[in-house]
Amino acid sequence: xxxxxxxxxxxxxxxxxxxxxxxxxxxxxxxxxxxxxxxxxxxxxxxxxxxxxxxxxxxxxxxxxxxxxxxxxxxxxxxxxxxxxxxxxxxxxxxxxxxxxxxxxxxxxxxxxxxxxxxxxxxxxxxxxxxxxxxxxxxxxxxxxxxxxxxxxxxxxxxxxxxxxxxxxxxxxxxxxxxxxxxxxxxxxxxxxxxxxxxxxxxxxxxxxxxxxxxxxxxxxxxxxxxxxxxxxxxxxxxxxxxxxxxxxxxxxxxxxxxxxxxxxxxxxxxxxxxxxxxxxxxxxxxxxxxxxxxxxxxxxxxxxxxxxxxxxxxxxxxxxxxxxxxxxxxxxxxxxxxx
Amino acid sequence: xxxxxxxxxxxxxxxxxxxxxxxxxxxxxxxxxxxxxxxxxxxxxxxxxxxxxxxxxxxxxxxxxxxxxxxxxxxxxxxxxxxxxxxxxxxxxxxxxxxxxxxxxxxxxxxxxxxxxxxxxxxxxxxxxxxxxxxxxxxxxxxxxxxxxxxxxxxxxxxxxxxxxxxxxxxxxxxxxxxxxxxxxxxxxxxxxxxxxxxxxxxxxxxxxxxxxxxxxxxxxxxxxxxxxxxxxxxxxxxxxxxxxxxxxxxxxxxxxxxxxxxxxxxxxxxxxxxxxxxxxxxxxxxxxxxxxxxxxxxxxxxxxxxxxxxxxxxxx
Numbered sequence: 001x002x003x004x005x006x007x008x009x010x011x012x013x014x015x016x017x018x019x020x021x022x023x024x025x026x027x028x029x030x031x032x033x034x035x036x037x038x039x040x041x042x043x044x045x046x047x048x049x050x051x052x053x054x055x056x057x058x059x060x061x062x063x064x065x066x067x068x069x070x071x072x073x074x075x076x077x078x079x080x081x082x083x084x085x086x087x088x089x090x091x092x093x094x095x096x097x098x099x100x101x102x103x104x105x106x107x108x109x110x111x112x113x114x115x116x117x118x119x120x121x122x123x124x125x126x127x128x129x130x131x132x133x134x135x136x137x138x139x140x141x142x143x144x145x146x147x148x149x150x151x152x153x154x155x156x157x158x159x160x161x162x163x164x165x166x167x168x169x170x171x172x173x174x175x176x177x178x179x180x181x182x183x184x185x186x187x188x189x190x191x192x193x194x195x196x197x198x199x200x201x202x203x204x205x206x207x208x209x210x211x212x213x214x215x216x217x218x219x220x221x222x223x224x225x226x227x228x229x230x231x232x233x234x235x236x237x238x239x240x241x242x243x244x245x246x247x248x249x250x251x252x253x254x255x256x257x258x259x260x261x262x263x264x265x266x267x268x269x270x271x272x273x274x275x276x277x278x279x280x281x282x283x284x285x286x287x288x289x290x291x292x293x294x295x296x297x298x299x300x301x302x303x304x305x306x307x308x309x310x311x312x313x314x315x316x317x318x319x320x321x322x323x324x325x326x327x328x329x330x331x332x333x334x335x336x337x338x339x340x
Numbered sequence: 341x342x343x344x345x346x347x348x349x350x351x352x353x354x355x356x357x358x359x360x361x362x363x364x365x366x367x368x369x370x371x372x373x374x375x376x377x378x379x380x381x382x383x384x385x386x387x388x389x390x391x392x393x394x395x396x397x398x399x400x401x402x403x404x405x406x407x408x409x410x411x412x413x414x415x416x417x418x419x420x421x422x423x424x425x426x427x428x429x430x431x432x433x434x435x436x437x438x439x440x441x442x443x444x445x446x447x448x449x450x451x452x453x454x455x456x457x458x459x460x461x462x463x464x465x466x467x468x469x470x471x472x473x474x475x476x477x478x479x480x481x482x483x484x485x486x487x488x489x490x491x492x493x494x495x496x497x498x499x500x501x502x503x504x505x506x507x508x509x510x511x512x513x514x515x516x517x518x519x520x521x522x523x524x525x526x527x528x529x530x531x532x533x534x535x536x537x538x539x540x541x542x543x544x545x546x547x548x549x550x551x552x553x554x555x556x557x558x559x560x561x562x563x564x565x566x567x568x569x570x571x572x573x574x575x576x577x578x579x580x581x582x583x584x585x586x587x588x589x590x591x592x593x594x595x596x597x598x599x600x601x602x603x604x605x606x607x608x609x610x611x612x613x614x615x616x617x618x619x620x621x622x623x624x625x626x627x628x629x630x631x632x633x634x635x636x637x638x639x640x641x642x643x644x645x646x647x648x649x650x651x652x653x654x655x656x657x
Contacts, residue, residue: 236436237432237433238436238437238438238439240396240429240431241429241431241437241438241499242450243394243396243423244394244423244424244429244431245428245429245451245502245505246423246424246454246455246506247450247454248454251450251454255442255450256439256442256450259441259442260439260441334441335441335443335486335488336441336486336488339488
């Protein structure tokens, strides 16, 4: 009951965030020193062409009216047309967003699976070699620039060992000779839906290196945070009590102490997921991953405002949903969260 | 043979600033079926003794004893195996002893799963009946709760039920009533007494509260500065304390002072835990101290069923 009320409250707050961002995006577009009509009209437009574009884009209407039109379109998922390519932005997003989400979800999962158990291990063996080793590893993971790590991984696993593909989302034999039907845009899901299990393997192989590259930073941070939280929790009396009750050490670490120590790591993972949505430009470029980061950075350079607005909105919503999920996860792990 | 026999136990914790003598020389003899009180001021080694018996002394602590036996088994080797199977802990502050993020059902179930080979349903039923045995009304509701939803007294009953769930027959109760209201504390003591007689348990009751000793214990060992200085049946010790420290403790009880009079206190403080002790540890604070007390370790005195360490002969009150 408390949990339901808590989720409702968080959802309502989240809606405000989305509305606020819509407003901000619109305002920023008005403030940026560029003439959308001139951009829209194409290269070297005549004054007439610009005027025509201005009317087509309804730029002469009052600000408030245009905001309402803008917000309505956003709510309907109608992101308009790219100034540059004249393509429907919604179509572009349908292609790029699943690729990015696939990568972001996979790398976030990896970060959790690597960072948290290592943090627990390091705390349990505080001061001994597993602690020193994973602490060193986490510093390296956090300090290493992504482009460098990406290239090192490519060198080792693609060039030398030859066990993983260099880049792309699927092997050429599949993407060209026998492409997947695009149902959800998530290769893993589409392959399962199409009943082509061999493609699942291929898609996974392509995911590993970029996901690992993206996961390195959040995994390192999650490890440090889990370690310090666990060290504090392991000093608590209920851990001594659990030992006195004869529970096994793994049970105490993972079943009793870890649920108390998950909070900070979960928060960081949420932030890094948001970062992975658009901040992963370098990783996407190095691994030829057709994702949002590349799409939006090109749009920014071209001042292609509708694309920027659309991506900002979509990312905001993904981020808000992710945060909501993390809030719920934290309330599930610690029932006291729902009370505050 | 006593259930628990501790002879000349010392626990020393090395620190960068020098060794801390948490326990210097403690003797304990606990018979099966008794509630044995251990009383002393903070820092006298009560809790450290309990933790040592559970094999939970801090890492690096040096534990030395002439004898450290539980039911014939050497605790210096087997504490870890006996912990949670035969020896249980009821710890000080029940709110801190329960995991705040796990339901009571989970916490009871984990204990049962670690010690009993039972099906899920059987464990659930057992958890519920153990909670009922500690006098909790509506065990089903308690099982569904989280610690923060229970009162202190209910939490302490859950902690006791957990200790029972392990199947342990020797419980170390470390200040089980300190964190509770006086009336709730009295109920918990009554519950412990009942469990001892119903289930044949033995309890080591660590406390700094003479009232707890008087209310719940059969025999008592008095600790001072990591030493056991007096032991005997509770009635006898309350009436004719042998050691001047025990006498001072009893005189310091508010009930002992006439109404309106200034309450008695023991002047001075316990010897610092890092220093060694020569002669009698209590000598610097003892109103009856003699020159010999500072030089020589006091001899053992006997009167009726109880004994203590003092230079003063037994006859002197």
